[in-house]
Amino acid sequence: MAGLWRLLDRIEDIRKSRLVIAVAGMEGALSSVLAGLIAAPINAVPTSVRRGVSQGGLVALHSALASCAPDLICVNVDNGFGAAQAALRMVRASR
Template identity: 65%
Template sequence: MERHTIFDWSRKARTGIPEAVFAEGKSLSHLHDVIRDHIDRNASLLITRLTPTQIDGLRDLPLSVDDLGRTATLEAPEPDHDAPVVAIVTAGTSDLSVAREAEVAANFMGLRTELIADVGVAGLWRLEAHLPALTAHRLIIAVAGMEGALFSVLAGLVTAPIIAVPTSVGYGVAKDGSVALGSALGGCAPGVVCVNIDNGFGAAAAAAKILNIAQAL
């Protein structure tokens, strides 16, 4: 049978970030090919954006599956105890799926994480309660849908740069994350950079590159 997967085994050596498998659009056969190759090499692997059907079809393999984050890992290394830490903050509980993808990916890339959930601007007292911890972080991933106000609010309160992850959580004009994306790109508080809608993996990769380079200096 013809194979349709060619894994980039040298990507981590080139870029510092290993290739991850984006599961959407892939058949179970494609996923099995890549997973079996990694098992044969005793290599670690991260799979993102799994569908429920794909997750059910991979249950027989030695994977650690995170249903909420729609991720799976194989032989994932534990971050070192002195590895850099990134905070991951969500506006609402509905943003947790994307935040969890970011957390699993960041851990896979060697970062430690602190997840702070459901501290959106509709109840600022929730965010204020975590400010002492957040101000100690060197980098923060903020995950928010709806109007995406969390990005500017956080950037106006802490010294750390903010990696904004707009999510497709919302309805009406906020449907599909377009309003949150515009908020991330057009906010007035400086120090916010943005990845694509629902791209928890991309935020984790950016955080890993920034923190690992900063630690090496």
């Protein structure tokens, strides 16, 4: 179940991160919302879900790709491994 209050309850902890991997299904709004609240880069991972009209993660993917939020990159649906690999390279490059 989504809810902005759940994110805001942890936002100070999230802001301490050098990079965030945001995993979101349904409409995939989480990554764009986070981008408005934190300064760190965000790797968006759209996920496939089995309910609603999310079309196996395509709605979340299109949402992340269409976002105009700064410092947001997107990997393919359910590609948490790819997001983690990109995050490692980004952190290593920033040293």
